[in-house]
Amino acid sequence: MKKTVSIIMALTLMALGTVSFSRVASAEEVKMIGVIQKIDLAAGGKSATATLKDNKSGKSVAISITDDLTLDKFKDHRIVEGDEIRCKYETEGGKNHSKLFRKTAGC
Incomplete structure (x- = not known):
């Protein structure tokens, strides 16, 4: 009896450990390098x-950007159409939301 209870307890602890450390249905983060084809700044800024053209696949990908730092770079033309960009984004609700948006150029 004690052995059966011990086995059940061990299996329960293993199952709880697995469930607690697994990721819960979250959006997958995608990394991409591409050239900006078009920038549409919203009226309020x-x-x-x-819209970026992926260097690997050649497909156009529209990415929504809301962080103030990148928006400021758009406004003062530090990032413009034709620049090569390294970005990370997540797809949520059918839209791609930017997590990282930077120029690839160095010096």
Whole structure:
């Protein structure tokens, strides 16, 4: 009896450990390097949509940007159409939301 209870307890602890450390249905983060084809800044300046052409696949990807630092770079033309960009984004609700948006150029 004690052995059966011990086995059940061990299996329960293993199952709880597995469930607690697994990721819960979250959006997958995608990394991409591409050239900006188009930038659409919203009227209020609180968001923008940039269309990038992926260097690997050649497909165009529209990415929604809401972080203030990147929006400021759009406004003062530090990032413009034709620049090569390294970005990370998550797809949520059918839209791609930027997590990282930077130029690849060094010096």
